[in-house]
Amino acid sequence: MTKTTTMTTHLPRILLALLAVAALVGAAVLGTQVVLAQTDGPATIGATYDDGELPDGATAFDSYAGITNLEPGLLAAVRAAATDAEASGIEVIINSGWRSSELQERLMEQAVAERGSLEEASRWVATPEGSSHVTGDAVDIGGYDAAAWFQTNGARYDLCQTFENEAWHFELRPGASVHGCPAMYRDARDDPRNTAA
Numbered sequence: 223m224t225k226t227t228t229m230t231t232h233l234p235r236i237l238l239a240l241l242a243v244a245a246l247v248g249a250a251v252l253g254t255q256v257v258l259a260q261t262d263g264p265a266t267i268g269a270t271y272d273d274g275e276l277p278d279g280a281t282a283f284d285s286y287a288g289i290t291n292l293e294p295g296l297l298a299a300v301r302a303a304a305t306d307a308e309a310s311g312i313e314v315i316i317n318s319g320w321r322s323s324e325l326q327e328r329l330m331e332q333a334v335a336e337r338g339s340l341e342e343a344s345r346w347v348a349t350p351e352g353s354s355h356v357t358g359d360a361v362d363i364g365g366y367d368a369a370a371w372f373q374t375n376g377a378r379y380d381l382c383q384t385f386e387n388e389a390w391h392f393e394l395r396p397g398a399s400v401h402g403c404p405a406m407y408r409d410a411r412d413d414p415r416n417t418a419a
């Protein structure tokens with residue numbers, strides 16, 4: 223009887239202890255993976271920084287090809303906006319900027335594999351011929367707060383969200399600071415530059 227009581231009261235504690243250890247190990251493993259992701263180079267298979275891949279946490283002021291190959295007017299506007307956003311405590315990360323045709327092709331192939339069809343993938347990823355990233359005319363802003371800041375304030379710098387389904391994708395729209403941003407495309411398929419649609 224005593225033994226049974228001991229078992230029933232102590233077993234959960236042992237389990238809890240094991241779970242706690244498992245959680246700590248899990249957190250340690252996750253932590254390691256995060257560090258690896260930051261130091262392990264480009265995330266896209268076969269891509270390099272010369273292709274426009276950016277490391278986690280890249281900013282508009284870094285000297286990776288993905289930043290420096292942006293169209294100069296766009297880059298200047300993004301830098302001005304990022305400077306003002308950061309003055310209000312918003313960290314602005316650039317997840318993607320200029321991309322080589324090869325990188326864009328790989329991204330399209332990955333999207334088709336992940337989303338199951340070219341039709342579905344082309345809602346999110348443009349062809350190399352149609353992508354505003356390949357011409358250096360687009361940036362993907364990282365972080366919810368930064369993207370929200372650009373949605374609210376980007377037009378002051380002629381920066382506009384282009385697609386309704388991509389809250390992070392901004393392009394230069396000269397005149398937006400005076401007239402406001404033009405209507406967005408529903409998604410990449412509606413973009414006349416995108417020949418996959």
Ligand SMILES: [Zn+2]
Pocket residue numbers: 318355360361362388390391392
């Ligand atoms: Zn984009």
